[in-house]
Amino acid sequence: MISRADADSANTETKDSSDKPFVDANDIPAFDPTTALGEPGSFPYTRGVHRTMYQQRLWTMRQFAGFGSATDTNKRFKYLLAQGTSGLSTAFDLPTLMGRDGDDPLSLGEVGRCGVAISSLADMRRLFDGIKLDQVSTSMTINAPAAILLAFYIAVAEEQGVSPDKLRGTLQNDILKEFHAQNEYVFPPQPSVDLVTDTIEYCTKHMPQWNTVSVSGYHIREAGASAAEELAFTLADGMAYVEESIKRGLDVDEFAPRLSFFFDCHNDFFEEIAKLRAARRIWAHVMRDRFGAKSERSWILRMHCQTAGVTLTEQQPMNNVVRVAFQALAGVLGGTNSLHTNSMDETFALPTQEAAKLALRTQQIIAHESNVTQTVDPLGGSYFIEKLTNEIEAKAQAIFDQIDAMGGVLSAIDRGYFRRAIAESAHKQQKQLDAGETKIVGVTDFKEDQASGIDILRITQESEDEQVARLKKLKKDRDAKRHTVALTKLKDDAKTGANVMPALIDASKADATVGEMMETMKSVFGAYSGGPEW
């Protein structure tokens, strides 16, 4: 059993209580570089997942973007491809993210606003019109209806004569963090995870090049979790997916290499670096020792990072450029494989072209001018960094023990554990801010008088109306019988616990919409109204 004191210490932020103004060898008494670090590219990968890291290949500068109709986004994709990009990143609008059609009453005012609206196979076809799907890698930020969007993608590829095993890309597909933090869930936790496992199983068998889940701490952190909580909750979620997939009868070494992670890069510079290093070390041990993975590719934690949106301020927005630069540097020094830098004007609006470019330039300056890439893990062996790495690992371990004691991630969700912990941490940060213990430049200190200049992106109602009209037409014109048969099959498979992927692909081809497929599954899986801690 975990005592309350342990639980508390797991929640407190790193603060050195000793009076000594520096860290030295006494602070890492049992430090053995061979076991704690290994060489870069070798177990436990604390120093990085490749021996050469950025010397041979820089991190991927992946800037998440894209909104409008499928046709607009298709144009943008083609432009990016012409510029030499091979990775497409898709942002969906809120209705799609929530598994609702554009003509659902709750979609009012949201269709195509913050991303592309995809309600049917026809929309997906327009999105990738003229783009050969075996030539690109596509990342889709989608969770609750991820299996359906994957089915659309597979069906479009098939129409192009591209078989699933040729498809490359990433599905965010991380439903667990939706229950902890982001609230974009639809079904109750268990069937939601079963659906994720369906996609893992399907991809393991048919789409070996596809990254099945991007296990995400970003949203957990943005909702108020501490760094240790972000790390621990995310890795615990990752373990839950591994456990469920093993229960399904999959060989850990066949699916584990296709899991990846997504972390936040926040303000506390060294703590963030330590967090990323600890993440790799913990995961390597967990995969080898807890799950018995034999392949090195299963032990390796690959990560994407994004700078912390919550740290951006509306006041003196130019300050955000500096914040982003430091956060990005922490990501690089922590050895991330891929990075998104936020734009300075992202507090309330979608970024302007100028600001988005500056954000990318920030990464390029770190990569090409600062010379921090000259050696792998330049901070490795620093007393302070190693101490922080050990500490955050220990805190994460204490949280894993708590979760295990509750019977795993799903029962912890059922008890409201994650939400409560995140709310408590957020509340604590607010109190520290109110008490003047935390400073925010330009907000709590060094203030200037300034008119509030909130502006937001305006969307035109026309694009929503067009999408709704297209949907109505689709529903009228499609083969009603085939549609009914396909949805009945989906319902049957959901009921018997069969993998729903084949039924989803068939339903896609029968022009069933996202909303209809979600409703069909809801009638079997149930709907979730949130955990006990609202």
Add this chain to the structure above:
Amino acid sequence: MSNTQAGHATRVLLAKIGLDGHDRGVKVLARSFRDAGIEVIYTGLWQTCEATMLAALQEDVDIVGVSLLSAAHLTVMPEILRIRKQLGVEHIPIVLGGIVPDADQPKLKEMGVAAVFNPGSPLDLIIDALRELAASQQEVKLADVRAGYEKRDPRALAKLITKIQHDEDLADFKPPAGNAKIIGVTGAPGVGKSSFIAKLGRRLRDKGSKVAVVAIDPSSPITGGALLGDRLRMMAGTPDTDFFVRSLSSGGAQGALAPHCTDVIAALNGFGFDYIVVETVGAGQSDVAIRDLVDKTVLLLMPDSGDSVQFSKAGIMEIASCFVLNKCDLAGADATQAQLIGAVGDDRPVFRVSTIRDEGVDAVADWVATS
């Protein structure tokens, strides 16, 4: 300080409309309002304008606060104001919180939004504004309430319940006797009472019955404020005027009930409901007072609840007319069911239910209808 002119807690309904799931702000507000002595009814994520305003009508709130972070205010606010008019509750002021550009504020005020707050608005200012709005509401005369009630106007029913809660002198007006079957639903905190009532209520509605729910949540003994969260579980499905839900704060009443429960039930009964379901506060072993108010008591339990509600014959187990083992989708249901059947020891029925999967509710609905 914490109360309106008449000395009663201000009632505010907080709503998130549409699909945007950013609820950190609205939850912080809900807690701060409670701490300031306000009764807060939070309806949860993903609400429509129609469901929100129907809830406001039934709850007879002083103010509706809409939280919109998706920048859809110029689409959503006109719609909510239109529905407010359609339902005839234009006396309820609507305030908006969210990311609203300065340029839109005059437009919103002009269309009838009472106040707009941005994420940076100081809390004190918001609370003062709410109190002022609540205090400026006109008193509704008992005679008007009575006239409306007799015409089966749900607004009058809602107002009558408020008057009962406020301990007003209603000697002039006794609601007629009714024929409702009155069902108590009790059980430990978080066993799923509200979620279960939502499903049970739907079943009874499907049979054509009119259903009212009285849902009681605890209030703060210090500030008198409360977070009334039961309704949040009852918001699914199309808004339905014959499914009347009223949230009450326990206000220091004993036995997991609220003050004036008997009168509130009588008001609903006289209005013509076929079923009145009363949800207690999360109850303990000795919270048996519900028995005196209702015809039947349903005790909810969940797998592994052996430690929270002991299967002893005394207390709450004794007053149950039937047992619903909820959350049977979770592990341990079989073992708990066996224990439970052992402990009951007579022929009172034990139902297995998974509210979340909507399984097993039919049997309970049949039992409720026939027993």
